Amino acid sequence: MQKRQRKTSHRKWIRTLRNKKVSAGWGREVRNGYLFLLPSLLGTGGFVLIPFLDVVKRSFQQAVGSGFVGMENYRMVMENEAFRLAAGNTARFMAVCLPLLLVLSLGTAVLVGHVTKFQRWMKTGFLLPMAIPAASVVVFFQMVFDEKGWLGQLVGAFGITGRDWLASDLAFWILVACYIWKNLGYDMILWLAGLGAIPEEQYEAARVQGAGEWACFWYITLPQLKETTFVTGLLSFVNAFRVFREAYLLAGDYPHESIYMLQHLFNNWFVNLDIQKMTAAAVMLVILTGGILGAEEWWKNHTNKIEERRL
Amino acid sequence: MLAQWALRLFLLIVLAVMVFPLFMLTANSLMGRQELLETCGAVLADYGENAKLRIFPMYPTLRAYVRLLLDSPEYFTAFWNSMIQTVLVLAGQLLAAVPAAWAFSQFRFPGKKVLWFLYMLLMILPFQVTMVSGYLVLNTMDLMDTRAAVILPGIFSTLPVFILQKTFAGIPRELLEAARIDGAGDLRIFVYMGIPLGMPGIFSILILGFLEYWNAIEQPMTYLKTEALWPLSLYLPQMVNTEIAAAFAASIVTLLPALLLFFYGQDSLEQGIVASGVKA
Numbered sequence: 001m002q003k004r005q006r007k008t009s010h011r012k013w014i015r016t017l018r019n020k021k022v023s024a025g026w027g028r029e030v031r032n033g034y035l036f037l038l039p040s041l042l043g044t045g046g047f048v049l050i051p052f053l054d055v056v057k058r059s060f061q062q063a064v065g066s067g068f069v070g071m072e073n074y075r076m077v078m079e080n081e082a083f084r085l086a087a088g089n090t091a092r093f094m095a096v097c098l099p100l101l102l103v104l105s106l107g108t109a110v111l112v113g114h115v116t117k118f119q120r121w122m123k124t125g126f127l128l129p130m131a132i133p134a135a136s137v138v139v140f141f142q143m144v145f146d147e148k149g150w151l152g153q154l155v156g157a158f159g160i161t162g163r164d165w166l167a168s169d170l171a172f173w174i175l176v177a178c179y180i181w182k183n184l185g186y187d188m189i190l191w192l193a194g195l196g197a198i199p200e201e202q203y204e205a206a207r208v209q210g211a212g213e214w215a216c217f218w219y220i221t222l223p224q225l226k227e228t229t230f231v232t233g234l235l236s237f238v239n240a241f242r243v244f245r246e247a248y249l250l251a252g253d254y255p256h257e258s259i260y261m262l263q264h265l266f267n268n269w270f271v272n273l274d275i276q277k278m279t280a281a282a283v284m285l286v287i288l289t290g291g292i293l294g295a296e297e298w299w300k301n302h303t304n305k306i307e308e309r310r311l
Numbered sequence: 312m313l314a315q316w317a318l319r320l321f322l323l324i325v326l327a328v329m330v331f332p333l334f335m336l337t338a339n340s341l342m343g344r345q346e347l348l349e350t351c352g353a354v355l356a357d358y359g360e361n362a363k364l365r366i367f368p369m370y371p372t373l374r375a376y377v378r379l380l381l382d383s384p385e386y387f388t389a390f391w392n393s394m395i396q397t398v399l400v401l402a403g404q405l406l407a408a409v410p411a412a413w414a415f416s417q418f419r420f421p422g423k424k425v426l427w428f429l430y431m432l433l434m435i436l437p438f439q440v441t442m443v444s445g446y447l448v449l450n451t452m453d454l455m456d457t458r459a460a461v462i463l464p465g466i467f468s469t470l471p472v473f474i475l476q477k478t479f480a481g482i483p484r485e486l487l488e489a490a491r492i493d494g495a496g497d498l499r500i501f502v503y504m505g506i507p508l509g510m511p512g513i514f515s516i517l518i519l520g521f522l523e524y525w526n527a528i529e530q531p532m533t534y535l536k537t538e539a540l541w542p543l544s545l546y547l548p549q550m551v552n553t554e555i556a557a558a559f560a561a562s563i564v565t566l567l568p569a570l571l572l573f574f575y576g577q578d579s580l581e582q583g584i585v586a587s588g589v590k591a
Binding site: 028035040041048055112122124125126127128130131135136138140148152184193234241262270275279282285286289290293294 | 315318319321322325326329330332333335336351353354355361362363364406407408410411413414415417418419420421423426428429430431432433434435436437438439440441442443444445446447448463464466467469470472497498501522525526528529532533543544545547548551558559562563565566569570572573574577580581584585
């Protein structure tokens with residue numbers, strides 16, 4: 001904590017120095033900053049940001065021609081059964097799989113951190129699923145979860161009849177398992193890095209005073225993992241949307257209704273050229289995601305400020 | 312000591328579960344046609360009563376690979392489509408994302424906070440949300456159903472900018488200040504200090520990018536209608552229905568480039584992931 005404070009105060013000092021004495025450097029910094037950013041900014045601007053303004057405009061217009069229809073498209077989306085189902089499923093998926101993945105990967109990281117040998121091999125093993133393309137692994141999933149597949153055989157031995165698991169309520173949990181399988185290693189590496197940054201002396205001091213393993217974890221490890229938690233959570237959120245690939249390859253356009261996600265819905269709207277609904281829904285999702293991200297960033301800055309004040 | 316062995320054993324079991332799918336795919340790819348029909352036919356080809364789980368092939372053979380290599384030109388078209396798509400996206404990302412990340416980490420300019428927020432937002436949004444805007448542009452530019460439709464938007468993905476920014480921000484300021492005092496300009500500092508010092512991060516965005524675009528499904532599915540342009544990720548699932556004997560071998564060949572790159576670059580991948588997590 002002390003280290004961070006020193007860093008910021010150091011930077012502040014440079015800033016005031018620059019502002020007062022070398023104000024000519026400021027113009028150069030702005031110009032060159034934008035020059036470095038330019039190629040990327042042109043691309044994102046041209047392919048996403050500017051066309052998105054068009055999307056916003058279209059979301060208030062009717063399908064044919066350019067008549068203004070106000071919130072009509074939004075009302076249509078909100079009343080759409082498929083949209084409610086898909087939004088609910090996506091929210092449920094996030095609410096279940098994000099905490100689950102974060103806890104499991106943190107647990108694995110702590111365990112792997114305690115292992116004295118073969119640590120490298122374990123990391124390789126846990127990261128490996130990340131490298132396996134969805135298309136390759138889908139055959140495997142079919143073999144496991146088909147009506148006549150391996151899982152059916154296995155539970156058959158206990159007197160339960162097999163079924164097409166992907167067309168049952170279990171599909172949701174299969175997808176959760178798939179997500180965790182794929183992302184456990186990535187998150188584990190992030191946690192390991194966060195854990196490694198905590199000075200060993202703190203644990204030694206606590207142990208001398210009689211703190212147990214659990215107390216050490218709760219009072220030393222967890223509070224210092226805040227920054228790592230933010231980044232890991234954010235990247236896990238990004239990756240959670242990608243599970244659509246597996247879902248789509250396994251179950252197609254219209255999967256079991258427990259895994260009918262927003263991605264499926266957008267895809268089907270696109271195929272049917274239902275641009276009105278797509279634009280309105282896209283605008284709503286951008287606002288919602290932007291709101292969540294903004295709140296997260298605000299909370300992060302806010303807690304950082306409180307910490308700095310305390311020191 | 313006992314606890315250490317129990318821990319190792321436990322992790323080993325978890326690990327075995329994690330690696331099992333890859334192991335099964337490999338085992339199945341070494342089976343002959345008849346054996347495959349016996350074990351997997353029930354699921355994949357309407358043959359026989361039930362699928363059987365066989366860990367090791369009874370009559371291992373490389374015939375499936377030979378068939379794949381000599382006998383399926385469509386597979387190779389798809390393979391090259393994937394290769395072209397992935398390599399061009401990565402090359403473009405080097406030119407766009409690396410300087411952008413440098414700008415975000417080393418410069419102060421008006422609008423930086425807003426732009427950074429937008430970049431993060433774009434990183435999070437799933438493809439389907441930005442699909443409409445992408446479609447509108449590609450359609451006006453008459454690029455639909457061409458390779459460029461997948462490649463161009465891929466180049467300007469903002470995830471690599473996010474990851475690299477953290478790496479660049481971790482470079483000690485004193486080092487760069489020293490170079491500046493010695494009279495080096497911003498471009499010189501970027502080329503001779505930023506790029507070499509940020510190499511682990513650059514490697515890791517390349518590996519992550521490779522895994523991402525080798526595996527791309529949504530973009531080609533939405534923007535490519537001509538099957539001759541399809542990458543492996545779209546072609547492979549079809550293959551299971553038509554050529555079951557070669558499907559497993561095809562699965563293995565598909566994941567091979569990703570796997571090789573992964574083993575070759577595991578260290579820099581790890582360093583890159585670490586850099587994106589620790590320094591804020």
